[in-house]
Each structure stands twice: as C-alpha cells, then as structure tokens.
Amino acid sequence: MKFFPAVFFSLMLLLIASFNWFIPIHKISVEMVARSVHKGKSVTAKAEVFYQTTGGLMVTHFTSPFEQVVITNSKGEYKNYDVQNNTLMQSQGLDYSSKNSFFYCFLSGKTQDMGLAAYGYSLRDTRVENEMVITTWNPPAGSSVNLSKVEIVHENLLPVFMGFYNTEGRPAQKIFYSNYQNVQDIRMPMNITEFQYIADNDSIVSRRSYSNIQINESVVNTYLNFKVPANARLVKSAE
C-alpha cells in the first residue's frame, strides 16, 4: 500500500504522456535550405516555413538571398511582403492555396497519390517490384502538360520516388523523397531531391533539406501571427 502513490503517479504520467503522443499536429515549423545546381553553378535559398492546419495558413520567411515573408492559406489568399522595401504584393486564387503544399500532402495523409487525383490524373496500373509499390498515372485528357505518364513509388507505404515522363517516354523530372523522420505519428522526408532533364545528358539537380522541425506548442508563433505593416506600399499584384 505504501507504494500506491508512486504507482498511481507513474500511471498518471504514462496516461498524460500517451495523450501527448496522439495529439494531432496542428502547427509545424521547419527550417529549409534549398539548393540547385546546373553546369557547376549553384544557387541557395534559406527559409523558415510555418504551417497551421486551421485555415491552412502557411508562412514562409525567406532569409536568404532576400528577406521576404510569403503568406498563403487554404482559400488561396496570397501575400508577398518585401521586408527591405516595405512593399506588398497580393493576389487570390486556388492555385495559390496551401492545399497544394508539401505540408498539406503529408500532414493530411495524401501521399498515396501525391495530389495527382485532385488534378485529374487517373490511375493506369499498379505493380510491385522489389517490395516497392509502383503506381502509374495518366495525365488528364486534354491537359496541356506534355507528359505521357507519372510514376509514384512507395516503399513501406511511404513515397520514395515520383517520375514524370514526356510524350517520348523519357524522364522529364524525377523527385526522390529520402531521409524520412518521425514527426509525431507521421513520417516526413527531410530531403527532397529533384532532377529536371532539360536535354540529353543535361539536368538541373535541386534539393530541399528540412531540419529543426517543431510542432504544436513548440512552434514560435511570430510569423504565424505576422501582420503586414499597415504602411506597406502595395505594388502590382500577381495575376
């Protein structure tokens, strides 16, 4: 009986911890470094990305090469604030929606088709090779995108590869998802590497690396609460 308090508190702690394990992600922030290389020359951009599931608010604070704050939401409201010059560009359209983002895709469990179905792509076939599930998708009829097919490869239910093939059947773009890490109960790739084929034996290689992932209460709200200064000068909006 004298151990009862210790046992009781241990069980309570375990119970509280288990609640935390299953709290869904409602906010996430990451640091992103995006690099691209072509013919021996490379460019780098750095940003902090904040995403909030409520309203799909996504704020990207670019710190390099220029400081900018880009705000979008699920309705497609888009603002781009240039910090240095205190200017604002804004627009609205579903194309700007944060539902098109990488975060929405992974946090909402849309990794099975990577959003292709929503854009009218249809499943052509599914096969299994070396314990990987390969699905092939047809582009929507009448699409102006010059693609013959898109392949998505899943390993252990996680997307590891997307390939876009031109009308001649050659790869136009390859995307590799790697270095998966657990974020709460979700697996997310920390590296996304792309090969864009621009000619025979010539490609541009780009990689986005994510780090310092914070979720829920650990997310610093500074940029999620960011308000464009009232005196910001409105410049020509994106059409």
Added chain:
Amino acid sequence: MKKFYLLIPFFLIFFSSYASENSTYKINEAEIDLLFEQSDEIDMSGVFAQKIFIDNYTGRFANGDDDKKIIAGVLALTFLGAFGVHRYYLGHTKAGVIGYLLPSICFGAGWIPAIIDGVLYLTSTDEEFNKKYRDNQKIWVWL
C-alpha cells in the same frame, strides 16, 4: 559443396540486379552532396538585389534586354518564381499560370521549375536568352 560455389555467381547476379533496380528509385545522397560541394555558388546579393527590390514591379523593369534577362532570372530564383512571376514579367501569362501554379506547386516543389528557369536565364548569353527564352510561350521552356 561444389554446387554451393556454383550458386555464388547466381546470387551475385541476382543481388546486383536487385540493387540496380532499387537504385532507379533511390537517391545516392553522397553523390548529391559531392555535386553541390564541387559547384560554384552564384552570389545573389548586391547588384541583383538592388535591381530587383528597388521600386518593385513599378516599371523600372523595362530597361532593355540585358535587364530583362537578369531581372527575369532573379525573379525566378526568388519565391515569386514559384508563382510564375518571372513568366508574367516576360509576358507569358498563360505559361506562368498553367506551367507553374497548377502542375508544380501541387507536387510540393513549386519553385523547382522557376529555379530551373532562373539558372537557365542567368547562365545564358544575351543572344541565347533572346532566341530561346524571351518570346518562348511554351509552358516549360526546357521541354
């Protein structure tokens, strides 16, 4: 025992084909690291920044072809590129909307085609830019 040795080549062939098949869909991170390490970083600060971010989108862009190339290239390399702003700037509104917003952002890498454009613009000569890109209404100019 002899039979066992005879099986070794079979297993080697089997596992090498397995590995090569997997490598089609897997990335070699070390190779990519090396690729970036051996590249020359383009300095995006200074002149380009001054050109782009002074009086944004207020008419100071139309300063001739040289500026067009640099401005479109730098625009493509900023976040604005993901929304096709560099294509709107060159007058390719339809390509900007269809080629960048619709197909690219949804795959979580909306800035990729723009980065490609930016690198192609900035690494091209003025003649190449005028010939290949300036009036090219194709959705993705490299396809």
